[in-house]
Amino acid sequence: MPSPGSARTCFLTVLMVLLFTRLTQAGMAHRDCRFPMVFEGAAVNVVVLPYSYAGRNYSLSNLGNRLSLLVKLDVLSHILEYGSVGAVQMEMPEGVPSDDPSCLPETVLPILLGTHAPNMALAGMFANTRGSVNALRPGHGLVLVWGLLYEEGDDIFAQTYVRFLRRDINEAIEFQAGGSSLSAKPSSQLLAFIPQKFTQSELKQMEDSYSRADYVRDEPNDSARGDQLPQLVAKCAGYGCDDSPVHAGFYVQEKRGEWIRIQYMDPTKGQQKEGWIHSAGGLAGAPLEKILPEIKFIEGCAGYLRLRVADAENTPQMPAAPALAVNQLNGFVRSNDSQPDDIAKAVALQLAGAVEYLSGRGQVESLIKAADDFERARKMIPYDPNAITLAVGAQVAEEWRQKGRFEQTALKAERMSAASALSSDKAALANLNSLYRLLLSSPEPASAADNLTRAELKERMEALKRVAAPK
Amino acid sequence: MFQNAVHSANWIRNAIAAAALTCGVAHAQLTNCKDPGPPDVFKIFVDEVRATGGSTGSARVREKVQGIHKFLSENLKASSGDNASVRDCGKRFPSDSADFDNKEFDGLDNLRVVLEVWGMLDDPVKGSGSLGFALVPARPIAPPAVYVVPSANLLNSLRQGKQMSAFAPLVLGIRQYQNKNYADAVPLLCAGTQQLNSVLTGQSALGDDAFRTRQRELMKKVKEITDSAIREARRTPGSPFGLWNPTSDGTFLCPD
Numbered sequence: 222m223p224s225p226g227s228a229r230t231c232f233l234t235v236l237m238v239l240l241f242t243r244l245t246q247a248g249m250a251h252r253d254c255r256f257p258m259v260f261e262g263a264a265v266n267v268v269v270l271p272y273s274y275a276g277r278n279y280s281l282s283n284l285g286n287r288l289s290l291l292v293k294l295d296v297l298s299h300i301l302e303y304g305s306v307g308a309v310q311m312e313m314p315e316g317v318p319s320d321d322p323s324c325l326p327e328t329v330l331p332i333l334l335g336t337h338a339p340n341m342a343l344a345g346m347f348a349n350t351r352g353s354v355n356a357l358r359p360g361h362g363l364v365l366v367w368g369l370l371y372e373e374g375d376d377i378f379a380q381t382y383v384r385f386l387r388r389d390i391n392e393a394i395e396f397q398a399g400g401s402s403l404s405a406k407p408s409s410q411l412l413a414f415i416p417q418k419f420t421q422s423e424l425k426q427m428e429d430s431y432s433r434a435d436y437v438r439d440e441p442n443d444s445a446r447g448d449q450l451p452q453l454v455a456k457c458a459g460y461g462c463d464d465s466p467v468h469a470g471f472y473v474q475e476k477r478g479e480w481i482r483i484q485y486m487d488p489t490k491g492q493q494k495e496g497w498i499h500s501a502g503g504l505a506g507a508p509l510e511k512i513l514p515e516i517k518f519i520e521g522c523a524g525y526l527r528l529r530v531a532d533a534e535n536t537p538q539m540p541a542a543p544a545l546a547v548n549q550l551n552g553f554v555r556s557n558d559s560q561p562d563d564i565a566k567a568v569a570l571q572l573a574g575a576v577e578y579l580s581g582r583g584q585v586e587s588l589i590k591a592a593d594d595f596e597r598a599r600k601m602i603p604y605d606p607n608a609i610t611l612a613v614g615a616q617v618a619e620e621w622r623q624k625g626r627f628e629q630t631a632l633k634a635e636r637m638s639a640a641s642a643l644s645s646d647k648a649a650l651a652n653l654n655s656l657y658r659l660l661l662s663s664p665e666p667a668s669a670a671d672n673l674t675r676a677e678l679k680e681r682m683e684a685l686k687r688v689a690a691p692k
Numbered sequence: 693m694f695q696n697a698v699h700s701a702n703w704i705r706n707a708i709a710a711a712a713l714t715c716g717v718a719h720a721q722l723t724n725c726k727d728p729g730p731p732d733v734f735k736i737f738v739d740e741v742r743a744t745g746g747s748t749g750s751a752r753v754r755e756k757v758q759g760i761h762k763f764l765s766e767n768l769k770a771s772s773g774d775n776a777s778v779r780d781c782g783k784r785f786p787s788d789s790a791d792f793d794n795k796e797f798d799g800l801d802n803l804r805v806v807l808e809v810w811g812m813l814d815d816p817v818k819g820s821g822s823l824g825f826a827l828v829p830a831r832p833i834a835p836p837a838v839y840v841v842p843s844a845n846l847l848n849s850l851r852q853g854k855q856m857s858a859f860a861p862l863v864l865g866i867r868q869y870q871n872k873n874y875a876d877a878v879p880l881l882c883a884g885t886q887q888l889n890s891v892l893t894g895q896s897a898l899g900d901d902a903f904r905t906r907q908r909e910l911m912k913k914v915k916e917i918t919d920s921a922i923r924e925a926r927r928t929p930g931s932p933f934g935l936w937n938p939t940s941d942g943t944f945l946c947p948d
Contacts, residue, residue, distance in 0.1 A: 273762075274759070369759075369762060369763060369766055370759075371756075371759030371760070371762070371763055371847070372752075372755065372756055372759060373756075373819055373845075373847045378847065380763070380766075382766070382770065411770060411773070412770075413766070413767055413770040413771075416763075416847075602886070603886065603946070603947045603948050604879065604882035604883045604885075604886050604946050604947060605883070606879070609947065635937065636947060638932075638935040638936055638937070639936055639947045640947075641932045641935060642875075642878065642922075642925070642931075642932040642933045642935060642936045643878065643879045643882065643947075644879075645875075645876075645879075649932070650932060653935070681935070684934060684935055685935065687929075687930060687934070688930050688931065688932050688934060688935060
């Protein structure tokens with residue numbers, strides 16, 4: 222006979238599953254850059270712009286669109302567990318001049334943030350956009366992805382860029398200890414990743430994967446009957462051409478291995494349709510992230526933002542989501558071992574630490590892991606004031622929770638003093654003040670070595686007062 | 693006879709002037725940047741990337757050099773952030789490092805240009821070539837402050853090396869120091885120092901021995917400037933740099 226506790230757990234699990242299946246898990250493919258859209262209901266949208274190519278080689282320009290679709294589908298299939306996520310792939314239709322700036326991140330981002338209106342003259346050609354809007358809802362998250370392609374001999378290199386944010390909200394993480402708080406944000410929200418090489422055979426594999434992924438099939442099988450995802454190419458070069466229901470977005474119903482089952486509305490027939498997309502086919506059976514490890518970063522970053530949105534909106538989060546996000550971010554860090562001082566790697570560790578810290582709810586094990594992640598990030602970019610504050614803040618929270626006092630207070634004070642000088646942010650001085658107050662109110666450290674005396678602390682606080690209120 | 697001597701002296705003077713003018717014309721190969729940007733912001737000039745040798749005209753080579761140019765521009769934008777505006781200088785291209793003479797540096801300085809970058813693809817098949825960097829604010833401290841980095845594989849070096857990421861904060865920091873904006877200079881100098889150190893060490897250390905030796909000399913100067921910038925910043929009443937303590941030997945160092 223099941224215990225009342227296990228029955229309650231079972232009930233809650235069913236409730237959670239029902240709740241989360243109602244949340245948005247949606248995608249758009251071949252969206253026209255000239256009229257950007259995101260899913261209004263999604264807490265986090267991942268928007269992938271085409272990888273651009275500087276030359277006039279048509280096959281390479283086309284490759285940029287293909288790669289962006291594969292990245293978008295692969296990411297979508299790996300972030301479904303977060304619930305309430307959307308993924309959009311954008312491109313320019315053939316026939317639009319190559320110097321048209323519509324697909325540039327500096328054009329798309331202001332529209333998605335609502336600071337710049339889209340060209341409403343184009344609105345008529347993009348009707349029937351179910352659940353999608355031009356701008357993110359305030360507080361909702363965005364991972365914007367774009368890239369460059371260039372040739373070297375027979376090989377092609379792809380360099381990915383990522384910008385992540387929540388609309389109108391700053392990404393500060395607050396550490397609590399003994400009634401005081403220290404806060405800092407990730408060291409950068411715009412990252413350039415190391416260019417990755419595609420050999421000729423991998424390019425061929427990419428073509429094959431694209432051919433498979435660009436279909437909605439009746440069954441999760443590459444040989445099943447299917448309809449090609451409608452292309453913007455040629456068909457949508459002019460106005461009034463966006464009649465495709467898939468451009469208006471599809472909703473993911475289920476994931477089965479490398480496949481996702483989608484549902485979309487066919488407005489011409491008024492029918493709700495379903496089908497399968499081979500979204501995570503990788504290249505010749507190998508995951509796409511083997512070549513583009515930054516995909517793991519994008520996925521983990523979406524998980525981080527999803528957690529922050531859930532926290533801010535006080536809505537539940539899938540129980541397994543934090544572990545998944547940490548795993549994806551650590552996967553990126555491990556794959557990037559050849560770059561010891563890479564800022565992308567440091568930021569990945571900071572996001573993993575933030576997920577550990579925020580989801581751990583004060584548990585010692587989570588605090589230890591978070592402090593370790595933040596300290597590893599600090600060692601990679603020791604000059605960065607946010608990296609310093611995140612590391613010290615997490616150490617302080619961990620030590621307070623474990624021992625109720627602090628060790629190596631001289632080092633902590635030195636680092637935070639440097640951070641307050643290196644930062645142009647006034648919050649850095651508030652952080653230093655919080656640290657001193659906390660140290661002053663906490664019990665004496667176990668040993669005098671490496672620690673500030675009360676007199677030294679008071680002296681530093683006096684010096685800080687002179688800084689905070691200059692004459 | 694005296695008249696002949698005067699005439700002769702004038703002729704020689706004129707010949708020297710003509711020769712000097714010719715040299716001046718030769719140096720004037722460095723055309724103006726086609727898009728120098730607004731006057732009030734710091735700028736990074738990205739010149740043309742050129743292919744040398746016989747295959748310069750092929751479409752494939754042109755696409756390759758365009759790709760390198762775009763790569764340079766995008767990565768400089770990412771590494772300089774809001775601190776500087778990256779400008780596409782069209783056909784501007786130095787024929788020789790000596791094109792960057794004092795006059796050219798003064799002109800760049802007046803335009804608030806902190807860094808100028810160009811590239812040469814010598815062998816499009818092998819990918820060998822070189823990248824040039826003119827670190828405008830560094831000229832007074834480490835003249836001539838023009839570095840041409842040879843590479844057996846240009847794109848490979850660009851991919852692995854982070855020199856562009858390092859140079860951008862470094863030159864911006866030096867410029868802020870020269871402008872006596874000491875508090876603004878220190879974070880940039882610290883970021884540039886750390887990044888340039890990683891470029892000069894390890895298995896994928898950039899450039900040849902001569903380049904690395906010159907870079908280490910530059911680093912030594914930058915460390916001195918950083919120490920000086922922190923000391924100067926501490927003089928301002930109420931500056932948070934007053935909270936920063938020196939090391940045991942009395943110098944101020946970036947956090948490590």
